[in-house]
Each structure stands twice: as structure tokens, then as C-alpha cells.
Amino acid sequence: MPDSPSDRLATATPSGVARTIRGLSDRTIAWIFVAPTIFLLLAINIFPLIWTIRLSFTNYRVNRPNADVEWVGLQNYQRILNDPDVWATMQATAHFLIWTIVLQVLIGFALAWLINRKFKGNDLWTTIIVLPMMLSPAVVGNFWTFLYQPQIGLFNTVVGYLTGAAPDSFSMIGDVALAPWSIVIVDTWMWTPFVMLICLAGLRSIPDSIYEAAECDRASAWRQFWTITVPMVLPFLMLAVLFRGIENFKMFDLVVQLTGGGPGNTTTLTAIDLKREAFERWRTGYASAYAVILFVTVFGLASIYVKALNKVKER
């Protein structure tokens, strides 16, 4: 009597099918298992990519499906790469990208270092710190607009209390100079826990014996930090920077909810601008060229980064 699931499956398989399967090589069976994934990858990732590259050389507009589509060559690329507004968008993205990564790495590493020390309530603090990361960006954007309210916002009240300025004398979201910083603050608040978790994993992977050996050699705490902690956490830190860098390069939801890209275009990041070109101005060909430029940039950066990461791991 068959008793295990595999035996029951073998008995239930019709004899014709069983004969066919028995006749297949291991390689063919492997291909049969992998084929659905490859098909989905081609359909969802590769085909749209190739189609986007093709569209980037045309003047196609998705809201005019019956209009003639003309091949415009490199015209879309030339327009994007000579447009001062797109250039300003790139600069806004660079400001956001650099500051969020710098702050998240510094604060995330410091928090991980503190949490890694054994103290009472360690787990509770870890849970509290990690909470922002679990929230939806739409929710975070929405409640930070309340925190940034000049009259009643907690952020303005706290800054006013610390600096002596009147809370309603500045508007984080409405001021051209402050708005880019408002999105940096919120993204840092939300995603620092992610960097902290990765750093914590790195810190916990360092064997105590290395520190003990350093103690025997009378290495100071400062020297232990720079010669043991930092080099051993570096691969983890680089991974965190890669993830956050790529995520922030395509940041959309949080900023749309928080500032809507304003005031003016000061917080219009590339992903927001791209969405506007594609689905508000309906310039599909132009937006495709824009997307290709961003794709090549992120792909190039990721290539360098993976190479650097492998080198650090080899050390």
C-alpha cells in the first residue's frame, strides 16, 4: 500500500504520462521547471525594456493610438540632454540621493553600534526604531505633512523651541530653500532603520575572539573600531548603500505625497518628472528616452558597486 505523498503521486500519475516523463533527460526536466520563470522574466522585464528602447526613438503618444508614429532617431535624447528643467531635476535628485545616503549611513551605523551593546530593553528599542520602515510611504508622507504644518506641526514647534524662532515663521514644505531638506529628513527618518538592521547583521557577524585578541595586544577601543569593526562591517554597509541608492534614485511615492514635487520644481525628482512626461503630458516616446537614460545610469552605477562589493568581500 502506498503511504508517502510521493508514492501516492506516482500511483496517481497516468501510465502514459509516467512513461513520457521517464523518457526525458534530467536536463529537459530542469528546463521544464525553469521555463515558466524564464517566460515571466522575458514577458515582464526584458520585453518592456526592449519595447521602451524602441519607443524612445519615436514620437509615439499613448493617448493618440491611431496617430502615425514617426521614427525621430536621437531627437528625444537630444531634447532631454539639452533641457535645463530636466537638468534641474537631476540636481534635485542628486541632492536628495547624496544627503539621504550620508545621513542614513551615519545614523544607521551609530544606532546599530549602540543596539549591538547589550543593555536592558535592547529588543524593545530595536522594535521601536524599526517601526517607521514598516509604514506605507503614503501614510508617512501624509502624517509628515501634518508634522510640518507651520501653525500646529510638532516639527516646527520642536525646532522653534530649540532655536528660539517662531514656529510659524518657516514652512518646511512651502519654502523653496527648505523643501529639499524636508524630503531628506522624512526619507532618513523612514529608512535609517533599514541601514541599521544591515549594519547590525554585520556587527553581529564579527567573532568576539577577534576583539579578545585585540585586547591582548592592548589595542585601544578607537583602534579596534577602525581596524576591526569598520572593515568587517564595510561589505554590509556597501550593500545598504547600493539598496538605498537605487531605491532613492527612483523615489516617487513619498515625495509626491509630501510635497507633490513643489514648491515650483524644487523637489521634482526624476521619477516624478518622468511620470509627468509619460502620463500627464502623454509624451510616451520622450518619456521612454528619459527612462532609458535613468536605466543606463542606475545599471552603470550598480555594475561598479557590485564590483567594489566583491573586492571588499575578497579582502
Place this chain on the structure above:
Amino acid sequence: MRTFLTGLLRLRRGPWEMLASILIALGVVMLMQPWLLIAYSYSFIVTLTGTVMFIIVSHFPE
């Protein structure tokens, strides 16, 4: 420097990957810098050259 140039001439992976990485990084800096529009205009071609070069040279021998 001499090792680097010899590696380039002998089509070795390390120096060529380094060159491609420099091009990509330069392209990204050109794309996002706030000073020269002309640098911004040529940023994509520099990044693209670096990226394509990186894909090709990563198949070179060590």
C-alpha cells in the same frame, strides 16, 4: 601606472574594468553636476560608453 597600461594593452580585465568604472562615475557626475550644461549634455554618452564597455570587458581574462 605602467602595470595599468600594460594590462590595457594585453586586454586584461582589471585595468579595463577600472577604465569603464571611471567612465561610468564621470558620466554620473556630469549628469548631476550643477555647473556646466555642456557636461550634462554629454553625460549620457559617457555613461553609456562606460556601461557597455563594462559589460564587454567583464568577459576578459583576469
